[in-house]
Amino acid sequence: MLLISCPHCGPRDEHEFAYGHEAHIARPTLDQQNTMSDAEWADYLFMRKNPKGVHFERWVHARGCRQWFNVARHTVTHEIIKVYPMGEPAPKLEQK
Amino acid sequence: MAEAYTRRSALQHFGLTAAAAKSDVAGAEIVIGESAHRAIVNIRGNSSDAAFIAAVKSVTGVDLPVKPNTTAQSGAFRVLWLGPAEWWVVTTGGTEEKLVADLRQAFAGQHAAVVDVSESRTVITISGASARDVLARGCSLDLHPRAFGPGQCAQTGLTKANILLDQTDATPSFDIYVLKSFGDYLWQWFWLIGRDYKFAIKAQ
Known part of the structure; x- marks a missing residue:
């Protein structure tokens, strides 16, 4: 069981949270959408990182304050390396 | 009849x-x-806006709890923190219609929402x-x-x-x-x- 620190509520049990998706996926602008190829669009829409290591992802405190936030999590150890608010860029972390 | x-x-x-x-x-x-049958009214608004805090205080007498997961009470009114921009005002049952009307009037012109959730x-x-x-x-x-x-x-x-x-x-x-x-x-x-x-x- 993971203990996840909600930026508002502090450390809470994993079952209060729901995983959203990979963080920092930039939606193409309208101009880009008009000129990009199908392959590029498919890449944006479907292709996700699947790292063995640090993964940046979005979680929501579903049973608590219902706010979204970013989590840097190690996919092997499940260590929550960093929790940071929405809108912040991915932190630079030392390789583990 | x-x-x-x-x-x-x-x-x-x-x-x-x-x-x-x-x-x-x-x-x-x-x-x-x-x-x-308690009166429960959900309010949403911007806690960094002094007018919003003043409006809540004018209706309930409560200083809006802005610290996460805290409550504040004044008389019959209790305000509970639900999220960074969301609170419940809880008070004696049967008064929810008046409370909603009073809060809506106090929030006039603000980016705020008032919803009666007593029955939920x-x-x-x-x-x-x-x-x-x-x-x-x-x-x-x-x-x-x-x-x-x-x-x-x-x-x-x-x-x-x-x-x-x-x-x-x-x-x-x-x-x-x-x-x-x-x-x-x-x-x-x-x-x-x-x-x-x-x-x-x-x-x-």
Whole structure:
């Protein structure tokens, strides 16, 4: 069981949270959408990182304050390396 | 002539009034009961806007709790923090229509929302020396006095129901706000767990 620190509520049990998706996926602008190829669009829409290591992802405190936030999590150890608010860029972390 | 509408509480079918009459509240380790029909009004707005805070204060007399998971009380009004831009105003049942109207008037021109959610929840009250032990059987929060006390609230899970837990005094006493549709389930859970303790039922 993971203990996840909600930026508002502090450390809470994993079952209060729901995983959203990979963080920092930039939606193409309208101009880009008009000129990009199908392959590029498919890449944006479907292709996700699947790292063995640090993964940046979005979680929501579903049973608590219902706010979204970013989590840097190690996919092997499940260590929550960093929790940071929405809108912040991915932190630079030392390789583990 | 139409019959008068009578409100039924979510736990009415358990016959709590009759059970309370036979209960020994004085000798109990935990006392549980239902506090039905409270007025609950959900408000949303910007807590960094002084006008929003002033508007809440003008209607309820409460200084808006901006610290996460805290409550504030003034007279009959209790304000509970739900999120960075979301609160509940809780007060005596039957006053919700006036409260909604007053809040809407106070928020006029602001980016704010007022919604009456009184009918969605019922409140199970639990009080007594063993109340924390009972809650610990189904809740992952640390409710030890060093971590949780009066003036704090938390939205969390209690067994399989989503609840809002509000500690009202140091006895300790807790108000548990739960969706009415989960009221039956949660009451039966308390009934089951409560049998391990000396427990009594309090009339509303």
